[in-house]
Amino acid sequence: MGHSLCICSRGTLTIDNKRYLFIQKLGEGGFSYVDLLEGVHDGHFYALKRILCHDEEDRKNALHEIEMHRLFQHPNILRLEAHCVTEKGPKWEAWLLLPYMRRGTLWNEVEHLRDKNSFMPEERILHIFQGISMGLQAIHNKGYAHRDLKPTNVLLTDDDCPLLMDLGSMNQAQIEITNSRQALALQDWAAQRCTISYRAPELFTVESQCVIDERTDIWALGCILFCMMFGEGPYDMTFQKGDSVALAVQNNIPIPKTPRYSESLIVLLNSLMVVNPQERPHIPWVLHQLKELQTVASGQATTRI
Known part of the structure; x- marks a missing residue:
């Protein structure tokens, strides 16, 4: 082959x-x-x-x-x-x-900005995040989910175009679980293939009667947006301290209050990081919200100093 x-x-x-x-x-x-x-x-x-x-x-x-x-x-x-x-x-x-992308990953860029005690402006966040979401939509449209979205799996080109990579954890978008054996098998697979601090809550304890769908990626998308806004993933520190990420993700993450970003961007972030997967949006809704946000951003300065 x-x-x-x-x-x-x-x-x-x-x-x-x-x-x-x-x-x-x-x-x-x-x-x-x-x-x-x-x-x-x-x-x-x-x-x-x-x-x-x-x-x-x-x-x-x-x-x-x-x-x-x-x-x-x-x-x-x-x-x-x-x-x-x-x-x-x-x-x-x-x-x-x-x-080969000489600029490296989105995580490299976040670290670089953090080291300078700087933050990504909202207009740039929207540009990069839209590209990530469009790549994700292409994956979902073919009936697959990425399952390991994270800043280290997003490369940046010289003109800030994001590229999704590391597709080895991709599998079918909808996985029907009908018994405890299947649930445990998927849970074990996720433990091996889905990075813990970006793993959706429903993959930590898989129910014996459920359907896991592509909205696991929407949770990870929210974690990426949080990382671009605040310089680290919402559960990175939990993992680094040795605390239970599995327990932490069962409760809604508190979003830090900041005048740096618009209220609309905060609302978008909150809508992605919903513990119940059935209440999370699908990727077309995310792209629609981003379009509206960019329309507002083009008409007025949304980035706060």
């Missing part, structure tokens, strides 16, 4: 008949590495994500991530340039070639 790959010489590789130079390592996670490459054919920089597959289940998960990327050609979803799965002795590696 995918494109051909060969290691031509030290520091050089070929994917789909195009040569790339290894520049440096960018980072690593539990089972993956990201390297910076330069395309010999075009001089552009790329990020090569290498996923280590220790068994057939790992390989299946890696192929799933590739398939999810291939579903989309959207300006707010990171595109997959090329891919392959290669055998490494008894193990496998899945290689995903992705565009």
